[in-house]
Amino acid sequence: MAETGNKARIGLIGLGVMGANLALNIAEKGFRVAVHNRTPGRIRSLMEGAGELAGHLAPCETLADFVDTLQKPRAIILMIKAGRAVDEQIRALLPHLDKGDILIDGGNADFHDTRRRARELAGKGIDFIGMGVSGGAEGARHGPSIMAGGPVRAWEEVHDVIKAMAARFNGEPCAALVGPDGAGHFVKTVHNGIEYADMQMIAEIYGILRDGEGRSADSIGKLFAEWNDGPLQSYLIEITARVLQTRDPETGQFIVDVIEDRAGQKGTGRWTVIEALKLGQAASAISAAVDARVWSAMKEARKNGESLFPPQKEFAPAILEADMEKALLAARIIGYAQGFSLMRAASDHHEWDMDLAVVARIWRAGCIIRSGLLDEIAVAVREGMPHDQLIFSPALRARLNETRGSLRRVVSSAVLQELQVPAMSAALACFETLRQGRGTANLVQAQRDFFGQHGFERIDGGTDRHGPWV
Numbered sequence: 001m002a003e004t005g006n007k008a009r010i011g012l013i014g015l016g017v018m019g020a021n022l023a024l025n026i027a028e029k030g031f032r033v034a035v036h037n038r039t040p041g042r043i044r045s046l047m048e049g050a051g052e053l054a055g056h057l058a059p060c061e062t063l064a065d066f067v068d069t070l071q072k073p074r075a076i077i078l079m080i081k082a083g084r085a086v087d088e089q090i091r092a093l094l095p096h097l098d099k100g101d102i103l104i105d106g107g108n109a110d111f112h113d114t115r116r117r118a119r120e121l122a123g124k125g126i127d128f129i130g131m132g133v134s135g136g137a138e139g140a141r142h143g144p145s146i147m148a149g150g151p152v153r154a155w156e157e158v159h160d161v162i163k164a165m166a167a168r169f170n171g172e173p174c175a176a177l178v179g180p181d182g183a184g185h186f187v188k189t190v191h192n193g194i195e196y197a198d199m200q201m202i203a204e205i206y207g208i209l210r211d212g213e214g215r216s217a218d219s220i221g222k223l224f225a226e227w228n229d230g231p232l233q234s235y236l237i238e239i240t241a242r243v244l245q246t247r248d249p250e251t252g253q254f255i256v257d258v259i260e261d262r263a264g265q266k267g268t269g270r271w272t273v274i275e276a277l278k279l280g281q282a283a284s285a286i287s288a289a290v291d292a293r294v295w296s297a298m299k300e301a302r303k304n305g306e307s308l309f310p311p312q313k314e315f316a317p318a319i320l321e322a323d324m325e326k327a328l329l330a331a332r333i334i335g336y337a338q339g340f341s342l343m344r345a346a347s348d349h350h351e352w353d354m355d356l357a358v359v360a361r362i363w364r365a366g367c368i369i370r371s372g373l374l375d376e377i378a379v380a381v382r383e384g385m386p387h388d389q390l391i392f393s394p395a396l397r398a399r400l401n402e403t404r405g406s407l408r409r410v411v412s413s414a415v416l417q418e419l420q421v422p423a424m425s426a427a428l429a430c431f432e433t434l435r436q437g438r439g440t441a442n443l444v445q446a447q448r449d450f451f452g453q454h455g456f457e458r459i460d461g462g463t464d465r466h467g468p469w470v
């Protein structure tokens with residue numbers, strides 16, 4: 001869609017941190033953006049801080065003015081809190097819109113809501129794009145990773161603006177239409193699930209170094225900084241190194257040492273696990289990370305538990321730094337792999353025909369889970385995931401063969417030292433199970449048949465057979 005007259009090419013409603021930064025980003029790329037916010041104070045502060053970009057922004061205090069300022073077909077990005085507020089905003093906008101206009105939800109929406117909204121709006125002739133945006137405030141301002149879901153014709157109308165504002169990896173924009181209706185928000189949800197697992201695994205290594213080895217925050221930070229020059233290179237390792245070396249201006253202590261160990265969550269990690277369960281997929285590393293946040297909130301119970309069950313330290317071999325680095329890499333690969341298997345299952349189930357190689361490519365820059373590994377993953381996905389398992393791809397198989405012994409040593413020694421490694425343990429259990437051709441579910445089948453005559457398959461081919469239980 002070309003620019004016409006002095007009308008704005010695109011509109012953006014919701015000038016919180018993400019929305020305001022996205023508006024400035026789009027303006028910087030030379031597009032005229034109409035901006036609106038329910039409370040006008042935010043429009044004014046955006047304009048005041050916009051500097052020379054103000055010329056590309058069209059501030060609109062009323063919805064009628066906002067809609068009127070947009071060229072047709074209108075394309076409007078909503079950057080408002082996921083949930084009811086989105087439905088309310090859509091309801092308020094509808095009387096002002098025409099058939100063929102495009103609404104784009106850039107929040108962290110539940111993809112089920114996105115599918116419903118897409119259906120409802122399609123009935124009114126409005127195209128709806130569910131757009132996952134990752135990268136935090138900095139990403140929104142200078143280039144996020146963008147995962148869109150919606151009709152191809154709507155994407156074709158807006159993709160030049162969206163790609164212009166996205167991060168770039170080797171010159172390639174990290175923005176794509178990954179499928180129809182809820183596909184974009186689903187991919188963003190899984191991105192966040194992987195983000196939860198990765199953050200938790202990093203925190204587990206921090207715990208081993210802090211509680212097992214008594215190391216100070218800054219010395220752990222320096223180690224993470226070194227690791228960031230190797231195969232673990234990633235945004236999350238980089239910021240962890242910086243966070244750990246930052247001091248609290250009030251007390252002079254390292255700031256992590258004055259932060260309560262209770263983690264918040266807004267829902268995307270939990271949604272990933274719920275969808276995995278519904279689709280019969282194992283997202284155990286992500287699930288362990290969600291559980292860890294739940295336990296983190298149980299501060300009083302944990303304090304009580306500490307006094308009820310004092311340590312029973314057993315001998316445990318020391319954990320080498322080199323093993324920690326490799327263990328984190330192995331666990332990270334397995335966390336990603338679970339996310340990719342889940343996206344494959346969801347794509348098949350919802351008939352999204354999603355190209356996971358494209359997903360891997362747009363995650364290489366701009367998003368929170370960007371990492372050196374994603375380049376390898378993009379290649380691995382393109383070459384094919386045998387049995388829908390990323391860990392079976394040749395590139396990652398080699399990585400896991402180099403690192404799996406370290407994951408086993410770190411998890412076992414941490415467990416003996418009574419240090420908590422739930423996400424790394426879950427990743428290890430997933431990996432070991434996937435490399436055991438004959439497991440132990442034969443006994444579970446026998447038990448099911450014993451108490452409920454549920455039947456079992458025999459290894460010699462018989463189906464729905466029963467045991468001669470005594």
Ligand code: 6PG
Nearest residue numbers: 134135136192265266267268368
């Ligand atoms: C991103 C982030 C972003 C947000 C998370 C935080 O990709 O930019 O994931 O979307 O920071 O949703 O989620 P929690 O509050 O649940 O940790």
